[in-house]
Amino acid sequence: NLTEQWLHRRPGRDLPAIYVEHNTPKGDVPNTRHPMADHTNLLIAHVTGFNQLFWDTGTTRTTVIDHGIVTPTATYTGELDRLAVVINEPVRRGRVTGTDLLPRFADIAPLDVYGMGVTGLADHLGLPADRLTSHDDVPQHQMHAELARRRAYLHLCRWTSLGLSLIEAMSIGMPVVALATTEAVTAVPPDAGVLATRVETLTESARRLIEDRDAAYRLGARAREVSRERFGLDRFLADWDRLMKEETCASR
Known part of the structure; x- marks a missing residue:
C-alpha cells in the first residue's frame, strides 16, 4: 500500500492501525465475519454500536466513535x-x-x-x-x-x-x-x-x-x-484525537 511505498513502514506492524467500519454486515447476519476479524495488530472503529454488535470481528479489538457532521445552516420551518x-x-x-x-x-x-x-x-x-x-x-x-x-x-x-x-x-x-x-x-x-x-x-x-x-x-x-x-463536529473530532493519542501511546 502507499504507506509502505512512501514511508517503508507497514501499518499494524511499524505503525498503529485503525480500520474504520462504516457499514452494517451484508452477509449471513448475525454471523457475518468481518474482513479484519482476528487481526491482533489493528483496531476496528465502528461508527455505531449496532455495527459493533452485529459484525463478528473475532479477536480483533473494536471501539465505537459516533458519526459527526457539519451542522447544516438551514432552519426548519415545516411550512x-x-x-x-x-x-x-x-x-x-x-x-x-x-x-x-x-x-x-x-x-x-x-x-x-x-x-x-x-x-x-x-x-x-x-x-x-x-x-x-x-x-x-x-x-x-x-x-x-x-x-x-x-x-x-x-x-x-x-x-x-x-x-x-x-x-x-x-x-x-x-x-x-x-x-x-x-x-x-x-x-x-x-x-x-x-x-x-x-x-x-x-x-x-x-x-x-x-x-x-x-x-x-x-x-x-x-x-x-x-x-x-x-453528533456535533467538536465531539467527533475530540473523540478521534483521543483515540489516535491512545493508540499512538500504546504502540510505544
Whole structure:
C-alpha cells in the first residue's frame, strides 16, 4: 500500500492501525465475519454500536466513535404539508431502503424524495407524479434548505448503518418518523420523533404531524438539540484525537 511505498513502514506492524467500519454486515447476519476479524495488530472503529454488535470481528479489538457532521445552516420551518425522504438508489436497493413502503406514506401526504438515482421512482412504484416528486442529486446545501420546508422526515431503512441524512435532518430541526431498526433506535429519542416497527403506527404518526404543525415543531426542536449534542463536529473530532493519542501511546 502507499504507506509502505512512501514511508517503508507497514501499518499494524511499524505503525498503529485503525480500520474504520462504516457499514452494517451484508452477509449471513448475525454471523457475518468481518474482513479484519482476528487481526491482533489493528483496531476496528465502528461508527455505531449496532455495527459493533452485529459484525463478528473475532479477536480483533473494536471501539465505537459516533458519526459527526457539519451542522447544516438551514432552519426548519415545516411550512409545506409534505414529507421528505433522502435515499440513494432506491430502485436498486429496494427493501433495504424501505422503498416498497413509500406508497403507504404517499397516501398520507405528498412525498419529496432526494438522493442519487431517484429519477423515475414514482413510475417504478406506480404512483402519480403529484404524490411523489423526485429530486435527483441536489447539491447538499440546497437539499437542506428544501428539507427544512417539509413537515417531517421519513427514515424507512430496514438495514443500514446510521444515515448521515437522518442526523442532518434532525440537526435542521425536523421531526422524524422512522423504522425502529438498527442505530436509529438510539439516535432518535421518543421526544424527537416516532419510531416503530409497525408501519401502521408510523403512517398514523405522519398523519398527525401533517395535521398538527405545532406538534411537529416540538418534536423537531428536541431532534435538533439531541443531534447537535451527540453528533456535533467538536465531539467527533475530540473523540478521534483521543483515540489516535491512545493508540499512538500504546504502540510505544
